[in-house]
Amino acid sequence: MEDKTFTISVYSENNVGLLNRISGIFLKRHINILSLNVSESEIENVSRFIIVVNTTEKWVQNIVGQIEKQIEVIKAFYHTDEETIYLETALFKIASSLLFDEKQIQNIIKDSQSTIVTVSRDFFVISKSGRRSEIEELYQKFKPYGIMQFVRSGRISVSKEKMEISSLLETFK
Amino acid sequence: MGTIRISGAEAVIRCLLEEGVDLIYGYPGGAIMPVYDELYKFQDKLHHVLVRHEQGATHAAQGYARATGKVGVAIATSGPGATNLVTGIADAQIDSTPMVCITGQVGRHLLGSDAFQETDIIGISTPVTKWNFQVTEASQIPEIIAKAFYIARSGRPGPVLIDITKNAQFDEFDFSYEKCTGIRSYNPVPKLNLDKVAEAAALINSAKKPFIVFGQGIILGQAEAEFKAVLEKSGIPAAWTILGLSALPTDHPLNVGMLGMHGNYAPNLLTNECDVLIAFGMRFDDRVTGKLSTYAKQAKVIHFEIDPAEIDKNVKTEVAVLGDVKESLAALLPLLDAKSHDLWHNEFKELAKIEYESVIKDELNPKTAGLSMGETIEMINKHSKGDAIIVSDVGQHQMFACRYAKFNSTKSNITSGGLGTMGFALPAAIGAKMGKPDREVVAIIGDGGFQMTIQELGTIFQTQVPVKIVILNNEFLGMVRQWQELFFDNRYASTKMINPNFVAIAEGYHIKSKKVTQREDLDAAVAEMLASKDSYFLEVMVEKENNVFPMIPTGACVSEIRLS
Numbered sequence A: 001m002e003d004k005t006f007t008i009s010v011y012s013e014n015n016v017g018l019l020n021r022i023s024g025i026f027l028k029r030h031i032n033i034l035s036l037n038v039s040e041s042e043i044e045n046v047s048r049f050i051i052v053v054n055t056t057e058k059w060v061q062n063i064v065g066q067i068e069k070q071i072e073v074i075k076a077f078y079h080t081d082e083e084t085i086y087l088e089t090a091l092f093k094i095a096s097s098l099l100f101d102e103k104q105i106q107n108i109i110k111d112s113q114s115t116i117v118t119v120s121r122d123f124f125v126i127s128k129s130g131r132r133s134e135i136e137e138l139y140q141k142f143k144p145y146g147i148m149q150f151v152r153s154g155r156i157s158v159s160k161e162k163m164e165i166s167s168l169l170e171t172f173k
Numbered sequence B: 001m002g003t004i005r006i007s008g009a010e011a012v013i014r015c016l017l018e019e020g021v022d023l024i025y026g027y028p029g030g031a032i033m034p035v036y037d038e039l040y041k042f043q044d045k046l047h048h049v050l051v052r053h054e055q056g057a058t059h060a061a062q063g064y065a066r067a068t069g070k071v072g073v074a075i076a077t078s079g080p081g082a083t084n085l086v087t088g089i090a091d092a093q094i095d096s097t098p099m100v101c102i103t104g105q106v107g108r109h110l111l112g113s114d115a116f117q118e119t120d121i122i123g124i125s126t127p128v129t130k131w132n133f134q135v136t137e138a139s140q141i142p143e144i145i146a147k148a149f150y151i152a153r154s155g156r157p158g159p160v161l162i163d164i165t166k167n168a169q170f171d172e173f174d175f176s177y178e179k180c181t182g183i184r185s186y187n188p189v190p191k192l193n194l195d196k197v198a199e200a201a202a203l204i205n206s207a208k209k210p211f212i213v214f215g216q217g218i219i220l221g222q223a224e225a226e227f228k229a230v231l232e233k234s235g236i237p238a239a240w241t242i243l244g245l246s247a248l249p250t251d252h253p254l255n256v257g258m259l260g261m262h263g264n265y266a267p268n269l270l271t272n273e274c275d276v277l278i279a280f281g282m283r284f285d286d287r288v289t290g291k292l293s294t295y296a297k298q299a300k301v302i303h304f305e306i307d308p309a310e311i312d313k314n315v316k317t318e319v320a321v322l323g324d325v326k327e328s329l330a331a332l333l334p335l336l337d338a339k340s341h342d343l344w345h346n347e348f349k350e351l352a353k354i355e356y357e358s359v360i361k362d363e364l365n366p367k368t369a370g371l372s373m374g375e376t377i378e379m380i381n382k383h384s385k386g387d388a389i390i391v392s393d394v395g396q397h398q399m400f401a402c403r404y405a406k407f408n409s410t411k412s413n414i415t416s417g418g419l420g421t422m423g424f425a426l427p428a429a430i431g432a433k434m435g436k437p438d439r440e441v442v443a444i445i446g447d448g449g450f451q452m453t454i455q456e457l458g459t460i461f462q463t464q465v466p467v468k469i470v471i472l473n474n475e476f477l478g479m480v481r482q483w484q485e486l487f488f489d490n491r492y493a494s495t496k497m498i499n500p501n502f503v504a505i506a507e508g509y510h511i512k513s514k515k516v517t518q519r520e521d522l523d524a525a526v527a528e529m530l531a532s533k534d535s536y537f538l539e540v541m542v543e544k545e546n547n548v549f550p551m552i553p554t555g556a557c558v559s560e561i562r563l564s
Helices: A018-028 A057-067 A098-103 A103-112 A131-144 A164-170 B007-018 B030-041 B054-068 B086-094 B119-126 B138-151 B165-169 B195-205 B224-234 B265-271 B325-335 B342-364 B372-382 B396-404 B425-435 B454-461 B477-486 B502-509 B519-531
Strands: A004-013 A031-042 A046-055 A073-080 A084-095 A117-120 A123-132 A150-151 A154-160 B002-005 B025-026 B045-052 B072-076 B099-103 B133-134 B158-163 B172-175 B212-213 B239-240 B255-258 B278-281 B301-307 B317-324 B389-392 B413-415 B442-444 B468-472 B513-517 B536-541
Touching: A004 A057, A018 A031, A018 A057, A018 B119, A031 B239, A031 B536, A046 A057, A057 A073, A057 B025, A073 A164, A084 A098, A084 A131, A084 B342, A098 A103, A103 B317, A117 B454, A154 B239, A164 B072, B002 B007, B002 B224, B002 B325, B007 B138, B007 B165, B007 B172, B007 B301, B025 B165, B025 B425, B030 B165, B030 B389, B045 B239, B045 B454, B054 B072, B054 B099, B054 B413, B054 B425, B054 B454, B086 B119, B086 B158, B099 B119, B099 B138, B099 B165, B119 B158, B119 B342, B133 B138, B138 B158, B138 B165, B138 B172, B158 B165, B158 B255, B165 B325, B172 B325, B172 B442, B195 B301, B195 B317, B212 B224, B212 B265, B224 B325, B239 B502, B255 B265, B255 B342, B265 B342, B301 B325, B317 B389, B342 B372, B342 B396, B372 B396, B372 B442, B372 B468, B372 B519, B389 B425, B396 B413, B396 B442, B396 B468, B396 B477, B425 B442, B425 B454, B468 B502, B468 B519, B502 B536
Parallel strands: B025 B045, B025 B072, B072 B099, B099 B158, B133 B158, B212 B239, B212 B278, B239 B255, B278 B301, B301 B317, B389 B413, B389 B442, B442 B468, B468 B536, B513 B536
Antiparallel strands: A004 A046, A004 A073, A031 A046, A084 A123, A084 A150, A084 A154, A117 A123, B002 B172
16 A cells, blocks of 8 residues: 555544644654644634644554544544645745845745735745645745745645534534 | 532542442552542541552552453552553553553642652553543542543543642542543444444355454453353354453353464464454454464454454454444344354364364373473362463463463453563452452462562562462573574573572462472362462472463464464
8 A cells, every 4th residue: 555645634622631642643653744733623622633644544544543532532534635625834034135136036926826924124924825835836936035934834624525523513512 | 419628639539439449559659648648537438458569559450350340440659659550551551451540740830840759640651541631620530530430441441540739639629529421522332333233144144164253342341141142043163362261161162262372273273264254342463363464364354343443453344343242242143043063163173183182282291290381270270160260470371371271250361461561460360359359369470470570479468368379480481482492593591580489488478388399299289279268379380491382473374373
C-alpha cells in the first residue's frame, strides 16, 4: 500500500490533556504529523482537530480507530484530498522599502490574490490563503526580494460529504 | 440528594464505598496523607492492604480484578509512588483489566514548579491508561471518581488513573454522590447488528472446516455459558488464547488447546487449514498469529469483538460483529445448524497424538534425573483437581503452567499476557486470594521473576493471606536462555542466576516452606502445600536447561511450529 496524504478530523470534548493523548497515538507508530490545527467546532465546547499525515490507508484506519477509542473523542474521520475542501494560511513579513523600490512586488500581490494585513514604516505583512502549492509558489516569488519572516498555518478543511456526526452533535447542543 | 460538608480526602473514601469497594492496595506518602488519614477513620469499612512497593499494589489490584471481575483499586503518593504504578497500569491496559489508581499530587500552587515529589503522572500515564484526570479542586472528586469506575469497568475494561492535588484533599466542599451511567463522547458497547450475526451464522453453517479461537473477552463479558452453548451446538473445535484460558473447562471435548508461540500443535497448525476462522473476544496478538502475511490466509475470518479499533487491525475480517459478546452469542445460537464435524476433529486428534508422543509424554514422565516444570504442574493438578486459581509469572514456567494446568472453572488463570511483566505473579496472587478467599490460589513463579517483587512476601506475612507459592527454580532466566540456545548459538549472556537461599528468605517472613530437589519428594510436598491452611512456599529445583516446546519462532508462520 502506498503513502498518501490524509486529513484526519477529530471531534472531541474540550479537555486538558487530550492533545497529548492523541499525539501519543502518532508517536507510538512513528508517524510524523505534517500539520495540526485545533479549534472550536460548530458546536460549543466541542473541539475539532484537523491533522494531516502522509501514510498508508491501513495505518490511517488504525490511527483513526485508536483516536476514536479515546474516552473524550466523540468521532474521528479520515479523508483524502479529493474528498475535502481545504486550505492553509500564510503570513509574509517583508521590508516596506521593497514596496516602493521593486515594482514587481505589487504585481505579485495583485496576481496572487493575497491581502495586505498591515503596513508600517519598516515592514508590511501579506496574508495568503489557499492550497499548499499556491503558498509555495508565492513564497518562491517573494524569496528573491528577501522575506523577513514567513509562517504557515496548519491545514483547515471541511468534508464535501455530510459528516456522519452532524446529527449526533445536534444532541449535544 | 442531600449533601454533607466534608474534605476532599474523606470524599475519596466515601466515593470508593459508594462504588462498592471494600479492599484497596497501596503505600502512603506525603502527597496522599490526607486520604490515608481518612482511611484510618474508615478502616472498619474499607480495608487497606499495605504492600511493599507500589508496583505490587497495582499487580495485587489486577489479581483481585481478574479473580473477581470487579474493579481493582491501588493508591499511592506523588512522584516515585506514582511512577512505580506505571508497570502495573501498562499491564492492565494491554490485558484489559479494570483498575482505578489514585495518586496524590503536590498542591495546585506548586504544580509545574518541580516541587518535592512532583512528577507529571498524567503525562507519563497517558499512553497506558484508558483514561486519566488530574483533580485540582475538592468539588471535582465525586464526579471524577464516578467516571473513573464507570470507564474502568465498562466496554473493554482498562486502567484509569486519578491524580489528586493535596489542596483538593484538604479542602472542604458539599459532598453528594451520583454514579456515572454514561459519558456523551464514549460509547462502550457498540449496538449489536443482527444482520451481521445472520451473515456470520450463514458463513459458519456453510463451513466445512470451521475453527473457533477465543480470548479473555468471553470471561470479561461473562459469556462462558453462552459460549459453551454455541460451541456444543455447532460442534466446532475451539482453541483459547493465553488470556482465554479457563473460559471453558480444560477437558471439554471441543477444547483443542492453546494458540500461539508455545501453544498446542494442532490448533496452530490447523489455523492454516480451516476454511472459516471465528474469533471471539480476542485481538490477534502477534504471539498468536506469528507472521501475519501467512496467517489463516485461506480462511474467511469472522470477528466478534467489543472494541471497534480491533477490527481489521491485524487480520482482515470477512464479517465483523461488534457488540457485547454475551449478547451476540445469544443471538447467534438459534441461527446455527447443529453439527459434529467428526472428520475435522480427527485431524486435531491426530496432531494432538503427535504432540503427546514427541513433547508431552516426556515432559510429564521425564527420563532426566532432574524434575521437569511440566511434571510439577501436573502434580499440582493432581492435588488441586483443577480447582485452583493459577497465577503465573512470565517466562518458561508461565508457558508450562498455561500448557499443563487444568481448569474446571472460569477466572482461574491469572497471568501477565500482553505486557509479559516479570514480578507480576506474587502480588497478583495476593489480590486473587483476597478477592476469592474460598478458592485455592497457587502462584507459579520462576527464580528470576520472583526476585523482581520478592518483597511482597512481607505483605503476605503481615496480612496472613494464605497464598501458595511455587518457585520453579532452574537457576536461569530460562526463556531468554532458551532463545540464546536456539537463536544465539548458546551464548548465555547474563541469564545464569546465582540465587540466594529462598527457603531461608521465606522463613525470615515466617512463611512455612520446603525445598524439593528429588522426584520422590514432590508428591508429598505438593500435598502438604495444598493442605496447608496458611501461606506456603515451595521451591522446586528443576532441570536447568529444559526448553518449552512446541514453539513458533518469532516471525515464523503458525504452521512452521516446531516440536523440538
